[in-house]
Amino acid sequence: MLRATLKGMASRKARLVLTSLAVVLGTMFVAAAMVLTATMEKSVSGVIADAYTGVDAVVTPETTGGFDQPANAAAQNIPAETVEAIRAVDSVERADGAVEGQVNAIGDNGKLVGTFAPTIGLNWESGEGQNDYLTMREGRGPEADDEVAVSAKFAADSGYGVGDTVTVYSYTADRTDFEIVGVYGLSGDRDSLAGETQVAFTTPAAQQMMTGGEDVYTSVYVYGDEVSTEAVADAIGSDFKVQTGEQASEEAAQGFAAVSDFMGYIFLGFGLVAVFVSIFLIINTFTIIVAQRQRELALLRAIGAGRGQVVRSVLTEAVVIGVIASILGLGLGLLLGWGLSEIVSSTMMGGLPVTLLIPATTLWALAVGIGVTVLSALVPAVKASGVPPVAAMRQAVNPPKPLRGITIAGAIVFAAGGVLMALGLTDNLGGEELTGILTGVGIAFVGVTMLTPILSRPLVALLGAVMSWSFSGRLGKLNAGRNPRRTAITASALMIAVALITGIATLVSSIKATTSEVLDLNLNSDLIVSGAQGGANIPSFSPQTLEEIRALPEVESVGDVYMDFFGTRVDGQDAMLASSEDLESALEVFGGTVAEGSVADLAPDTVVVDEGTAEDRGVALGDTVEVTFADGQTEELEITAILEGYDLTNGWWVAPEQIEHFTLPKPMQAYISVEEGADVEAVQEEVDEILADEPEVSVTNNAQFVEQQTSGLDTILAAVQILLALAMIIAVIGVVNTLVLSVLERTRELGLLRAVGMTRGQVRRMITVESVIICVFGAVLGIAVGIGLGWTVQQALEDEGLSSFALPWGLIAIYLVAAVIVGLLAAIAPAARAAKLNVLGAIAYE
Numbered sequence: 036m037l038r039a040t041l042k043g044m045a046s047r048k049a050r051l052v053l054t055s056l057a058v059v060l061g062t063m064f065v066a067a068a069m070v071l072t073a074t075m076e077k078s079v080s081g082v083i084a085d086a087y088t089g090v091d092a093v094v095t096p097e098t099t100g101g102f103d104q105p106a107n108a109a110a111q112n113i114p115a116e117t118v119e120a121i122r123a124v125d126s127v128e129r130a131d132g133a134v135e136g137q138v139n140a141i142g143d144n145g146k147l148v149g150t151f152a153p154t155i156g157l158n159w160e161s162g163e164g165q166n167d168y169l170t171m172r173e174g175r176g177p178e179a180d181d182e183v184a185v186s187a188k189f190a191a192d193s194g195y196g197v198g199d200t201v202t203v204y205s206y207t208a209d210r211t212d213f214e215i216v217g218v219y220g221l222s223g224d225r226d227s228l229a230g231e232t233q234v235a236f237t238t239p240a241a242q243q244m245m246t247g248g249e250d251v252y253t254s255v256y257v258y259g260d261e262v263s264t265e266a267v268a269d270a271i272g273s274d275f276k277v278q279t280g281e282q283a284s285e286e287a288a289q290g291f292a293a294v295s296d297f298m299g300y301i302f303l304g305f306g307l308v309a310v311f312v313s314i315f316l317i318i319n320t321f322t323i324i325v326a327q328r329q330r331e332l333a334l335l336r337a338i339g340a341g342r343g344q345v346v347r348s349v350l351t352e353a354v355v356i357g358v359i360a361s362i363l364g365l366g367l368g369l370l371l372g373w374g375l376s377e378i379v380s381s382t383m384m385g386g387l388p389v390t391l392l393i394p395a396t397t398l399w400a401l402a403v404g405i406g407v408t409v410l411s412a413l414v415p416a417v418k419a420s421g422v423p424p425v426a427a428m429r430q431a432v433n434p435p436k437p438l439r440g441i442t443i444a445g446a447i448v449f450a451a452g453g454v455l456m457a458l459g460l461t462d463n464l465g466g467e468e469l470t471g472i473l474t475g476v477g478i479a480f481v482g483v484t485m486l487t488p489i490l491s492r493p494l495v496a497l498l499g500a501v502m503s504w505s506f507s508g509r510l511g512k513l514n515a516g517r518n519p520r521r522t523a524i525t526a527s528a529l530m531i532a533v534a535l536i537t538g539i540a541t542l543v544s545s546i547k548a549t550t551s552e553v554l555d556l557n558l559n560s561d562l563i564v565s566g567a568q569g570g571a572n573i574p575s576f577s578p579q580t581l582e583e584i585r586a587l588p589e590v591e592s593v594g595d596v597y598m599d600f601f602g603t604r605v606d607g608q609d610a611m612l613a614s615s616e617d618l619e620s621a622l623e624v625f626g627g628t629v630a631e632g633s634v635a636d637l638a639p640d641t642v643v644v645d646e647g648t649a650e651d652r653g654v655a656l657g658d659t660v661e662v663t664f665a666d667g668q669t670e671e672l673e674i675t676a677i678l679e680g681y682d683l684t685n686g687w688w689v690a691p692e693q694i695e696h697f698t699l700p701k702p703m704q705a706y707i708s709v710e711e712g713a714d715v716e717a718v719q720e721e722v723d724e725i726l727a728d729e730p731e732v733s734v735t736n737n738a739q740f741v742e743q744q745t746s747g748l749d750t751i752l753a754a755v756q757i758l759l760a761l762a763m764i765i766a767v768i769g770v771v772n773t774l775v776l777s778v779l780e781r782t783r784e785l786g787l788l789r790a791v792g793m794t795r796g797q798v799r800r801m802i803t804v805e806s807v808i809i810c811v812f813g814a815v816l817g818i819a820v821g822i823g824l825g826w827t828v829q830q831a832l833e834d835e836g837l838s839s840f841a842l843p844w845g846l847i848a849i850y851l852v853a854a855v856i857v858g859l860l861a862a863i864a865p866a867a868r869a870a871k872l873n874v875l876g877a878i879a880y881e
Contacts, residue, residue, distance in 0.1 A: 054320045054321075054356060056360075057768055058407070058408055061364065064305060066369060068306055068372070070368065070372025070376070071302060071376055072300075073394040074390065074392045075376055077390045078390045089280075090256050090258065092256075092259075092262045092267060092278065093254060094267065095254045095255075095278075096113060096275055112251035114250070115132070115252070117255075121267055124266050124267050127257055127262060128258050132252035133254045134246060134251075135254065136156055137154065137155060138155070143195060145730060149189075149232040153232075154231065155232070155234070157236070157241060158238040159238075174197040174217030177236060180239050183203070183213040183235060184215070184219055184234075184235040186218070186233035186234075187219070187220045187227075188231075188232050189232035189233055198215065199215050200214055206573075207246070210577075213234075213236075307403075308532075309765055311531065312765045312766060313528075314407060315528040316766075321352075325415045332345055343420070357405035357406075361403075361404030365401055376391070441489075442486060442489045444485055445483075448479075452476065452482055455472075456827055460830050473831075476827055479823075488520045491523045491526070495515050495522060506797065508801075510788075522812070525813070526810070528765060529766035529770070529810060529854070530813045530814075537824075537850065538820075540825075543749070543752050544841040549838050558706070559623065561707060562709070563706055564576065564722065565705075575703050584705065587721055589709050589718045590710070590718065591710045592624075593706070593708075594624035595621060595704070596704045598703050599612045601698040605652070611686040612689055615688070622634060629676050629679070632656050637688070637691075639692040640673060642672040642689050649677055660674065665698040668696045722734040770810060771861045771865060774802060774806055775864065785872055786872060786874050790874055799869070810861065822842065826840055
């Protein structure tokens, strides 16, 4: 029986190759995700370890908790006297105070250097002393306070070199020009540690740039043969954290590992989607093969083969395909994982040296590939065992099975999912509404898949009517509807990919529509000065620029907004703080009213809060709250006003005198109202000229502002579409496989059609129409399911502010056109094979 099985597989090599390809692609992505994650973690850990080589202890401030804080937050500084106390510890031979933090630098193109990864500022003395971690490649280190040395990546990205002048500024320091006197690399001949660019100052200049000019440090590197961390901690108190170099290295590596883990999970998710899509292809392939082998299987039964032997025969084919395809996919996955690691290193981490690591968990990719293949073939195998021996004595006829059973089951599953979603949307799941809704979506999705065969009849007939203008078109339509189960399984693979893309695109469109609606309803301004968050930089501009805009004759008012959410707290809970030099104008821009109290002449010891936040916190007008600012300053502030209807400004507003305590004491946004009758476009051009030296922000109207703030969503959508292209490829393979096997199954029929006068061109058109109908059917069903998915998620998030539902009509049209193109491409090989059949040989084929 085994020999018969293997010989049968050898005679069907072409059919099985296409099936194997789906398993290869799915396994490849799963393995690549695991290799990428492990490799990047290993590479980053190695680099971080290099950074702390020779450092015996590291002293950093204890953070206040809450939102992640930037390195230059004043609350995270170490006084100079603390550094002296560390040096006085007996086991300490040397202690170097380090000043490190994020800075902004303007390149020779007038734009910021390092928008994705940050530009890090540091004092040259600490870096130079850190076991020669910084190695000079050209020039020298800074000696005067108006000199800097830059990393090799900074020099490459900025276009500057030794002798050039670069403008640098920070959250707390104005723009200052520095002469570049040196270019350095990092140990291991690297241009960058993990994609960042670096600027090294003298210690006084670094303190001026990153700590507001105070004689403080952000960390201390401690050296000594036997440094006692306990002795250091006892000498400086509990306000600081003392770690060994190894501990600091591990902690720093964890932050980078989170990024690589996130990317790995994304690739793993799409790999699993690809594996799921391949299930439909495998089921369809084995079902068709079993149907075509009905007489062969009947003969085997007639000469004594038992049901179990037939099942094992089919499953043996699945095991062989699964093992070979999974091993090949694993090998390709290792190469892909290595290649992705190199790409991530070069594009996001500044040429980080890649240390390839193949984790033991990669073997799970083999298990997934083999397991999915065998399980997918199980149902066709059981069906094959049911072929009666008497079938060998007659011409095999395989009429489609009734759809009643699967239709009823699918309707029940879909209804169950619908009920669960309805309970979640009506808040009847006891606080687990979101979980219930998402579970319901998954169950309903399975139900739709089960209902696909019954849906194929009317939809295929409707779609086919559009293409039935010719004899070939009518035959193609009939062929597409001949076997609803086969058509449904083939189309389902395409449906899944299209549904996921459409669902995400619908959600993105809804977010954009909601943002636009909120702005239209609540924003009473003509122009907005702002910037899109890009990488590590928080867009802002100088207060002087704000005054220049206010001075324009056509400008009626300017509402400026300062914000802070780095370590800021109200009564011990994380909170966003805001302020404005002209609070009344700022609030007027946002619409709404002052429900209680007054915002006029806001005093330093007062605070204003919106009604939603007040209700959540259980506070009222006249209450006193404890506000903790980013620099660690804590003050008791009295609530003097409650705001109503300020949907854009939820949070706490403090007096402008408190802005000095913000992490970023610069305006992040400005809302401009022009005089009545003024030319808005002309004012926009004037403001744009004023912002010529502000590379972080630009001036936009409301529509442009929505596009600017949601541009990141478009990037995410594009990335999703690219990654889901893998599932689309597998779906196309499924269509090709089905058509090829269908052509083999209908060899005599095609020969008879040719014999009665059908031309080769008509045969090609018939197969092409069948292919296009199947693909468009899958796309239409996927679009419908995706829209339902997007609507359900939007409804679930309506209470969170996602109030508008919108459809991505442009993308939907593109998906439909793409389905037609996919159908045309998938039909090329099967149509050519069908057209080339020898008429006499085809008629005699059995």
